[in-house]
Amino acid sequence: MPARIDRPLSPHLQTYRMTLTMALSVVHRATGLALYAGTLLLVWWLIAAASGPAAYAQLQAFAGSWIGRLILFGYTWALVFHLLSGIRYLIWDLTYGFEAREREWLTRAALIGSIVLTILLWVLVFAMGGGR
Amino acid sequence: MNTDTRSSMRTPMSRVRRLGTAKSGTGDFWRQRLTAVAMVLLIVPMIAIVMMLLGRNQAGAAQILGSPLIAIITLLFVIASCWHMKIGVQVVIEDYVHTENLKLALIMANTFFSIAVALAAIYAIFKLSSGV
Numbered sequence: 001m002p003a004r005i006d007r008p009l010s011p012h013l014q015t016y017r018m019t020l021t022m023a024l025s026v027v028h029r030a031t032g033l034a035l036y037a038g039t040l041l042l043v044w045w046l047i048a049a050a051s052g053p054a055a056y057a058q059l060q061a062f063a064g065s066w067i068g069r070l071i072l073f074g075y076t077w078a079l080v081f082h083l084l085s086g087i088r089y090l091i092w093d094l095t096y097g098f099e100a101r102e103r104e105w106l107t108r109a110a111l112i113g114s115i116v117l118t119i120l121l122w123v124l125v126f127a128m129g130g131g132r
Numbered sequence: 133m134n135t136d137t138r139s140s141m142r143t144p145m146s147r148v149r150r151l152g153t154a155k156s157g158t159g160d161f162w163r164q165r166l167t168a169v170a171m172v173l174l175i176v177p178m179i180a181i182v183m184m185l186l187g188r189n190q191a192g193a194a195q196i197l198g199s200p201l202i203a204i205i206t207l208l209f210v211i212a213s214c215w216h217m218k219i220g221v222q223v224v225i226e227d228y229v230h231t232e233n234l235k236l237a238l239i240m241a242n243t244f245f246s247i248a249v250a251l252a253a254i255y256a257i258f259k260l261s262s263g264v
Contacts, residue, residue: 029224036217039249042210046256049193056190083175086168093165121179129187 021107028085031078038075076121081114160219167216174209181206198260210253218246 016022048059062068088106091097097106181202185193196202221242229235 032217032220033224035213036221039213039217042213043249043252043256046197046206046253046260049190049197050256050259053190056193079175083172087172090165090168090172124183125186128183 020111021103024085024107024111028082028089031082031085034074034078035082038078041071041075073118073122077114077118080117080121081110084110084113084117160222164216164219167212167219170212171209171216174205174212177205178209194260194263197257198263200261203257203261207254207257210250210257214246214250214253218243221246 045059048055063072088097088110091106097103181196184196188196197206222239225235225238225242229238
């Protein structure tokens with residue numbers, strides 16, 4: 001049996017300087033996990049609507065409370081960020097956007113776009129009377 | 133992780149060729165992108181549906197959610213998102229959990245959770261659609 005070959009190993013993550021693309025890669029995963037838990041809200045909403053007025057009123061009371069609003073706002077941002085960041089990965093999957101400038105631009109666009117879009121969506125929510 | 137390469141005539145390379153150690157090839161990689169693109173297409177109608185429901189009571193919400201086009205869009209979104217999150221969280225588990233039995237248990241739990249969430253949502257949509 002030949003001896004195990006000592007192949008070169010990738011250095012640990014801590015040896016790299018933190019970059020925006022690295023940080024947002026972690027955030028992409030974190031928002032994915034948050035959305036995983038957040039699907040319970042989606043299911044609660046659909047089941048409450050299917051169950052009847054009492055169940056739906058309970059959901060609306062939660063959605064209207066400050067903690068409910070905070071969770072829904074966070075959920076909205078996680079969804080929008082994961083969406084925009086995911087589109088960025090789809091572009092990279094097609095082997096476009098790997099130049100340093102393009103790469104940084106895409107990453108900034110995903111972050112700033114997610115914040116702007118989330119605020120716009122919530123302005124729309126309040127404008128349509130959902131905030132009452 | 134299988135580390136007893138010494139006791140086998142098979143080389144490490146032959147273990148990972150074809151379907152690889154996960155025994156399912158690149159199927160999950162492809163389906164992760166397929167469901168991602170599906171949700172990119174479905175997210176705008178989904179946001180519109182949620183906006184339509186703001187401020188409505190259960191009767192109004194049930195009527196909207198049970199209408200054919202909206203029910204179908206919601207069904208497609210639920211199926212795409214549950215499939216996507218099942219694959220995504222499995223990747224996270226495979227990346228960070230290296231104890232074989234714990235990993236298998238978590239992958240199973242993840243699959244159970246994803247299927248349960250999907251079926252609960254599908255059940256609710258069918259119930260709303262049949263108006264009972």
